[in-house]
Amino acid sequence: MSDYQKIIEHIHDDLLRRKSYGEVASYIPELAHVDAEKLGVSLATVNGDYFGVGDWQDQFSIQSIVKVLLLSMAYTKLGGQLWQRVGVEPSGTPFNSLGTLEHDKGIPRNPFSNAGALVISDILLDLYDDPRQAMLDLLKNITGDKSIGFDPIIAASEKAHGYRNVALVNFLKSLGNINNDEEVVFNLYLDCCSISMNCLQLARTFMLFANHGQTLDGKTHLLNPSQTKRMNAIMLTCGFYDEAGDFAYKVGLPGKSGVGGGIVAVLPQHFSVAVWSPRLNEKGNSYRGLKFLEQFTTETEQSIF
Ligand code: GLU
8 A cells, every 4th residue: 555545544534533614515506415524535646546535436516626627728729818818816805706807807817716717618619619528528538537527407506596607797798808698608617617526537637737738648638838837826826716825825736626625736747636525614615625635735745835
């Protein structure tokens, strides 16, 4: 048994012994049905090894984690031109904030806010004939797993209750930063948020960002090394909404969270690690996911710093 397996098992067991805090996201009603006590971890290395513990093979809703993939799909085609429509500054605001948009003339501060991801979804509609299929093809090519797909129940639940996202996409449209029909953009974004994956699939997918933008076998090449560097920089500074500074301070890895309770983080040229635990702290990030990663980088002394 490798050291990584021992370490993740020991931190997993430690966390289960300690009380967990926070609430499961309920503003998307379907997400509230998940078992709050689930905890899974998977780590994949650039050598092709992988490890897992707890509920690492259970699928969960990746939610905002998909924003990294949406951005990558746009960035690979548009390059730096993309930054005319969305910035790369940490927002310091909650994920669904409308607050700064008017002042910023409809240019979202970064692509990992909901506003930013809606603009990216709009861009993808112009770049791809069928962006949904392009997303599924990408995931299938990376993981080799054809079963990964959208969850129509989660998507429908969020579409029926996504009042802030409706407001955001309309506000962006009024400010001139949405080209396509606002409902089409809203539906694409929420379909992508509904994708279900398990921790191993997620760790394997994010291996792209640990491996210069390509899969380990070199067959899928999404980003070049310079673009990959920039993607990791945006994950580090913007991946955790108004808790990005805290995550960088405590964990020291680029990463992205989602309100389904998933967090995925990478140590470039080494590994990618996915944690899932549905209880969220007050900033919308997984309480145990954060604790796990903090303990992991502290004990292994492996982080980007
Ligand atoms: N689909 C969610 C929303 O737009 C994603 C939020 C998140 O995971 O942070 O509200």
